[in-house]
Amino acid sequence: MIICTAFDKGRKHDFRIFKGSQLPTQLEQLWVADRGYQGIAKFHAYRCTPVKKSRKRSLSKAERQFNRQLAQVRITVEHTFRKLKIFRILSERYRNRRKRFGLRFNLIAGLLNYELTHSN
Template structure:
């Protein structure tokens, strides 16, 4: 389906189909138009309009079909689809419209982010030809790439991300990243971050059940209340994995995974901040 067939959809249906809101789509077209619209210029001219080129890329993120299947749907070669996806992603990142705040903002805007939530989500990958053990996740029982997200508990905004191989423990990834948090900022985490209090005094973790024993009633209540506060990061992970390129087995080059993850995260932040 081309953009002309989709532009008459209701905003809710348009987002279900493309993964982004119509206003976000229009902004992305404005960014891409000076670079992709080559009418009246020398050189090659893509047979698709700028809107359809963007729609192709969103379809790739949203459905994660192979580039060969997408090429046959749009009457393009597989190599042309690959080049177009890479070009659109680079132009959107270089525009500066879709950028995450970054970890430096944790202390520069500490008043805005008094409570943050940290969590790790994993994306499966194809079994590597070399160094397989480094990517094998003992929790998931297959090879993965890990992405740590730091989220504002009040708004659900993604502040910063960090990436690691599947074998790296969640807490080890946190220590490698060295988030510059101020002492008055409260950090909420799950059971995988045991020992966080030694690095950051203002942290809150669930109480682990001791062996051959049960948790006290107050400890169970504490865990439930903490889970209610931390649920915001689970919703963020769910919104990210609506784009199947982050949820299904990642088939592309692993070095480009972080760029796509950050770009999709920034798009979600933009839609979260938009009045619509």
């Protein structure tokens, strides 16, 4: 479910928006993120990001297995992004009033949350 949203003007990375937004967080909650959130350890103790391969060494079998299991968990998040892109609020340039973007995004998120809770 989409619980909390934050927006900023222009093109910015999600992690940069997160650092500036000061959204309320629960300390016991596990955060599962992709490699774009490398510095999340400074903000949250319970985080889980994939292991990155370096130029000098390849990933071990255990690290590859961990990345695969993490991807299986993250796929639900990626499917939610896909559903938001179907509404075209994330996939295209938003051409309406900037003040109403947050309202419209939250309305679409509410529709998706309703669909998730009432689907069989």
